[in-house]
Amino acid sequence: MVDQIGGTPDPRSGIPDLTGIDIESLPDFQGDPLSIYYEPMETESWALTRCPFVVALGYFSGLQRVWNLPVLTRGTDVWMSLVPMEVESQWIGIDNASGHTVICGLGMGWSAAMTAFHPLVERVTVVERDPEIIELNRRIGLFDRLPDGLGDKISVVEGDAFTWKPDAPVDLLMPDIWLEVVSDGRAGETRRMQENVGAKGVYFWGQELELARHIVRDGKPITDATLAEQAEKFQLPLIGLDTEDYAENTKTAVRQWMKGRWLEGTEVPDDLRSPADDMEPS
Numbered sequence: 001m002v003d004q005i006g007g008t009p010d011p012r013s014g015i016p017d018l019t020g021i022d023i024e025s026l027p028d029f030q031g032d033p034l035s036i037y038y039e040p041m042e043t044e045s046w047a048l049t050r051c052p053f054v055v056a057l058g059y060f061s062g063l064q065r066v067w068n069l070p071v072l073t074r075g076t077d078v079w080m081s082l083v084p085m086e087v088e089s090q091w092i093g094i095d096n097a098s099g100h101t102v103i104c105g106l107g108m109g110w111s112a113a114m115t116a117f118h119p120l121v122e123r124v125t126v127v128e129r130d131p132e133i134i135e136l137n138r139r140i141g142l143f144d145r146l147p148d149g150l151g152d153k154i155s156v157v158e159g160d161a162f163t164w165k166p167d168a169p170v171d172l173l174m175p176d177i178w179l180e181v182v183s184d185g186r187a188g189e190t191r192r193m194q195e196n197v198g199a200k201g202v203y204f205w206g207q208e209l210e211l212a213r214h215i216v217r218d219g220k221p222i223t224d225a226t227l228a229e230q231a232e233k234f235q236l237p238l239i240g241l242d243t244e245d246y247a248e249n250t251k252t253a254v255r256q257w258m259k260g261r262w263l264e265g266t267e268v269p270d271d272l273r274s275p276a277d278d279m280e281p282s
Helices: 033-037 084-095 110-117 131-140 147-153 186-197 207-217 224-234 246-257
Strands: 046-057 063-074 077-081 099-104 121-128 154-158 172-175
Touching: 033 063, 033 110, 046 084, 046 131, 084 110, 084 172, 099 110, 110 121, 110 147, 110 154, 121 147, 131 154, 147 154, 172 186, 186 207, 186 224, 207 224, 207 246, 224 246
Parallel strands: 099 121, 099 172, 121 154
Antiparallel strands: 046 063, 063 077
């Protein structure tokens, strides 16, 4: 994330190629008002740090300059940061949240906090299996600092996302338990969670890419109709499909973030290709 100026990065990585890019002309990411609450701290396994400056690609948008970026790492793995991709890839779920919303995966607590701001949300339950990340968030104190007592909406429970069951009906399930935005079996893993939760709606992290992988593997174009058709095949009540420009935004996310991780047997059409699609599988 931080070592991106000088040399050409691997097209399969999350580091953008800045060759020929005038960094000074790029827009500044407007960031997030909650980022001020993330001060550097560590537990035995986790570290919350700040990166002074990065150039990062959005999920649906282009390159932006990001300053004083909070980053959550475990070892050498970046599990979360408030870059444009992370923010944009969560926003459809947050914007459609209501009633009792369940989030699987605590991370930095950002999505739970932003969901609590939604006026239609009455309760946010976060399911997290790692007691260290729960303790780290307790020390951050983000939920306690939300205005107007909004943090009171949020409760964190230690548990396994695949076995946890709610104590009350759930309106929206938002799973975000994965390190990478693309991984095999994600729809099936979400379905396992949904079997226990029984939410009215579901929005899982990276769902646009997972829908697209199956649509394109089947030789179909990405349209509103094929997205809805694939959601039915997943047997999940996915929300967000009626978002304005959803099909076009999904294509943008594919070109920027699929990075060659297509399903076996996929013939990638020219309009969705990225440099990673021209590389041998790693």
